[in-house]
Amino acid sequence: MSSELNSEVTMDGNQGAAAAPAAVSSVELRGVTKRFGDFTAVDDLDLTLGQGEFFTLLGPSGCGKTTTLRMIAGFERPTSGEIAIDGEDVAALPPHKRPTNTVFQSYALFPHLSVEKNVGFGLKRKGVGKDEIAERVAAELQRVGLAREANRRPSQLSGGMQQRVALARALVNLPKVLLLDEPLGALDLKLRKGLQVELKRIQREVGITFVYVTHDQEEALTMSDRIAVMNRGHVEQVSVPEEVYDRPTTTFVAGFIGVSNLMPATVSAAGKVRLDGGPEVGADTADLANGERCAAVVRPEKLTVSMNGAGPEAGRPRVEGVVESSLYLGTATQIVVNLGGDVRMTVLVPNADEAERQRLPGGGAKVSLSWAPEHMHVVRESPNGNG
Numbered sequence: 024m025s026s027e028l029n030s031e032v033t034m035d036g037n038q039g040a041a042a043a044p045a046a047v048s049s050v051e052l053r054g055v056t057k058r059f060g061d062f063t064a065v066d067d068l069d070l071t072l073g074q075g076e077f078f079t080l081l082g083p084s085g086c087g088k089t090t091t092l093r094m095i096a097g098f099e100r101p102t103s104g105e106i107a108i109d110g111e112d113v114a115a116l117p118p119h120k121r122p123t124n125t126v127f128q129s130y131a132l133f134p135h136l137s138v139e140k141n142v143g144f145g146l147k148r149k150g151v152g153k154d155e156i157a158e159r160v161a162a163e164l165q166r167v168g169l170a171r172e173a174n175r176r177p178s179q180l181s182g183g184m185q186q187r188v189a190l191a192r193a194l195v196n197l198p199k200v201l202l203l204d205e206p207l208g209a210l211d212l213k214l215r216k217g218l219q220v221e222l223k224r225i226q227r228e229v230g231i232t233f234v235y236v237t238h239d240q241e242e243a244l245t246m247s248d249r250i251a252v253m254n255r256g257h258v259e260q261v262s263v264p265e266e267v268y269d270r271p272t273t274t275f276v277a278g279f280i281g282v283s284n285l286m287p288a289t290v291s292a293a294g295k296v297r298l299d300g301g302p303e304v305g306a307d308t309a310d311l312a313n314g315e316r317c318a319a320v321v322r323p324e325k326l327t328v329s330m331n332g333a334g335p336e337a338g339r340p341r342v343e344g345v346v347e348s349s350l351y352l353g354t355a356t357q358i359v360v361n362l363g364g365d366v367r368m369t370v371l372v373p374n375a376d377e378a379e380r381q382r383l384p385g386g387g388a389k390v391s392l393s394w395a396p397e398h399m400h401v402v403r404e405s406p407n408g409n410g
């Protein structure tokens with residue numbers, strides 16, 4: 024058994040159980056840095072999580088998500104900075120003394136124990152009475168939909184069921200914060216989707232703060248109250264899902280969330296940007312300086328593609344390009360338009376009308392793309408590179 028698992032299953036969820044005032048944050052990271060040798064995995068991170076929040080750390084492989092989670096759990100020590108849980112500095116506490124539990128991607132269940140015994144293992148080690156264990160284990164198995172599987176061994180369960188056991192085993196300890204490291208990563212897409220909905224329901228029901236690590240942006244958008252998008256050890260944006268999708272603040276966030284539809288541009292005047300090789304367009308440039316390089320983002324479903332010189336309605340910004348590919352996706356057609364150089368824009372046209380679909384431009388067609396001014400959003404160059 025790994026030391027992590029050992030810490031996980033013996034954790035005392037009631038540690039320091041004095042009720043924290045509501046105003047106290049659930050988890051707070053202040054200036055947290057983690058170096059491995061001369062490599063900085065997490066760089067001067069500040070994060071404040073609210074009580075009962077479903078908070079997601081999202082980013083590509085290697086951006087420092089897991090390291091951040093492991094520091095909250097106590098499996099890694101920060102090189103510098105402070106971590107507090109419910110207002111209490113946890114620096115000196117080993118993992119099993121922290122009011123946290125962790126659910127890993129690998130379920131890490133005991134193969135020789137029944138589902139029931141796996142879930143009750145930590146409580147038994149803490150000396151909780153038999154009847155109370157039975158009651159709490161039954162309630163958690165009910166919660167995760169495994170009441171009828173209580174006497175089975177893990178090997179007799181599907182991957183999704185095994186992860187539910189791992190979840191029940193964590194929840195039964197009543198942690199203040201549940202840490203989840205890509206918990207659905209090993210499951211196939213359909214199962215993952217189902218469990219996403221269920222995890223969210225369970226989180227609402229138990230009201231515990233969830234810190235969730237994933238590189239899957241759709242998963243993050245579906246489940247989270249707030250998302251921290253990480254890039255090379257830095258948090259680039261923390262916000263609610265709608266905001267991260269509709270109003271990304273950097274080229275990295277705009278490219279990582281959804282399809283990367285970025286047109287390089289320069290701020291030409293207050294409230295205006297000039298697209299490279301294209302027109303000057305009105306935009307919100309409040310956070311940008313005159314002459315600053317930036318990028319204009321328009322989401323694929325907000326672009327209109329037209330050909331044969333058929334112009335878009337007056338007043339709509341437009342750019343010219345050549346269709347590189349057109350792909351039938353069932354509910355929509357995805358058209359990639361090359362605007363020149365390396366700039367490619369993806370357009371999503373709903374397949375509402377078959378005759379209309381037949382008229383869509385194919386590969387090599389010269390087209391123009393247009394959009395409503397309010398659907399264009401300007402983002403600054405990412406200070407940490409674009410991944």
Ligand code: ATP
Pocket residue numbers: 059064082083084085086087088089090091238
């Ligand atoms: P993934 O989804 O691939 O796990 P991640 O965002 O969770 O990515 P981390 O596991 O936090 O990334 O790793 C961040 C960086 O720190 C990576 O470059 C990784 O190689 C490095 N790193 C992590 N743990 C160690 C370690 N124990 N020793 C040396 N380098 C490490």
